Amino acid sequence: MTADGQPSRKGFFTDTSVCIGCKACEVACKEWNMVPEDGLDFLASSFDNSGRLGADTWRHVAFIEQREPLGHQDAGVGRPEGGPGPVDVGMPSFELPGQRSAADGAGDFRWLMSSDVCKHCTSAACLDVCPTGAIFRTEFDTVVVQEDICNGCGYCVPACPYGVIDRREVDGRAWKCTLCYDRIGEGLEPACAKACPTDSIQFGDLDELRERADRRVRDLHGAGVSSARLYGEDPDDGVDGAGAFFLLLDEPEVYGLPPDPVVTTRDLPSMWRHAGTAALVLLAGAASAFVGRRS
Template sequence: MTEGADRGGNALYGPQPDVSGAAGYPDAPPRVGFFTDTSVCIGCKACEVACKEWNAIPEDGLELTGMSYDNTRGLGADTWRHVAFVEQSGPSGGPEVTGDVDVFAAASRLGTAAEPAGPVPLVSPDGRTELRWLMSSDVCKHCTHAGCLDVCPTGSLFRTEFGTVVVQQDICNGCGYCVPACPYGVIGRREGDGRVWKCTLCYDRLGVGLEPACAKSCPTDSIQFGPLDELRERARERVARLHAAGVTDARLYGESPEDGVGGAGAFFLLLDEPEVYGLPPDPQVTTRDLPAMWRHAAAAAVTLAALVLGSCARRKR
């Protein structure tokens, strides 16, 4: 843990106990965020539609990409929610089933607390290789330590009282520094506009006590919204239930305050490695190395000054 985090102030990396307080909100409400349980995502894209409708986001193409049933490719200025469709061959992620299968009994178990309702293993009694879907609704992570916010020269990006990160388009000058600073590749510049846009976690809705549009529209509660501490506890319980049911590949991604961004405000339950979903396995905030960089720069400056002084002294002789 960094020194800033120990005393409750702002920190460049590591756990940050009071994100909103460090941003200047002494009486802020509890930090909120998203928990996305991919095991119950059905790929309906209701979250994408609701996000676009509420935030008046332009359409970003209605043609299939040729990469599964996906017409949005990934997150960007015109896609603040993206539902990934990952095709996999062969059953995995749960107990192997062979022999005769009662499909009605199997269907009746879907959606219970013990088993996932989404990308369950496909049963193939005769040994054929089958296909399963992994579906996940991706979104801006609203990081504890947000590289995009740290590098913004105009103050266009700011931390809200809810602990989320929002872009003020009327202040953005389109410099684009924030784009490579995001370890998740979330933020992007809008074509023909030049300014950057991304998920606001429906800041306008939070201000009047409403949940974000994507979570409100999700028919399976794959996207869950609430106080971040409660969501983390709920997520850990969900993973334990899945492990008990034999889904041993279930794991959490982005929930730990000890990770490279100090914990994400939007984290996920995954059924495979993060790379399978297009997520970086070990994201790191770009400001993590700033203290070391300044120390190296200072050491280089002192060394250079010593060389100059030594050269001058030799010339006088």
């Protein structure tokens, strides 16, 4: 609770360095929120079968394979403080077809795994453009779509800088993560965080999560994982900070995340002002021409 008795802002901190790619979060999200089956497409290029976030995939665990020496992931770095036991930062090496074994110094690769989700932006463009009020900000400062009010206009889809929100084919309405609004209102963890076996997905007060994330990055840097960095935690970024942020082990683009997201509606006020000015000028010109013709 805040000093004035209001609920504090809630959010997610996803530590990808301890994600094992089990997809328990995807399953828990679908079961609790009754999200339909999404096809489970075989992509042929990855073990990832859901592919991306969408109307029927509110949590998506990405599998990113990299031809990188295993030293870049420095196995042996422990879990975040309070975790039940040690878990390596990365995945072990495997012998690939046509490659020598990892012991020969060739064929090494690593998997970067990350459970992606709606960012619940501080400045949410999807909310700005919704004409029906179906998208609203909750008392926990999360962003939720009310499916019974959504008219399926789709304005929110291109407005999202992360490509998260999507329309469901069967009814045309927009759907996305609600941060389990029904659960946190009862003092419960979101289903994905509850199901995560490694605490890769952590839920709580956003300020506390940011402090925890800073400590985790410092620990990883101290252990030699210099590539560790935070994404979406900065209140001064292009969306004024996200309610769901991440610890990454590579550049955001590698995970399919925009490096410099911005609120897509940030220029709307100035655009309306310019449009209004132009309309007044045209109206004045038309009036002047009409008066000239009368005289």
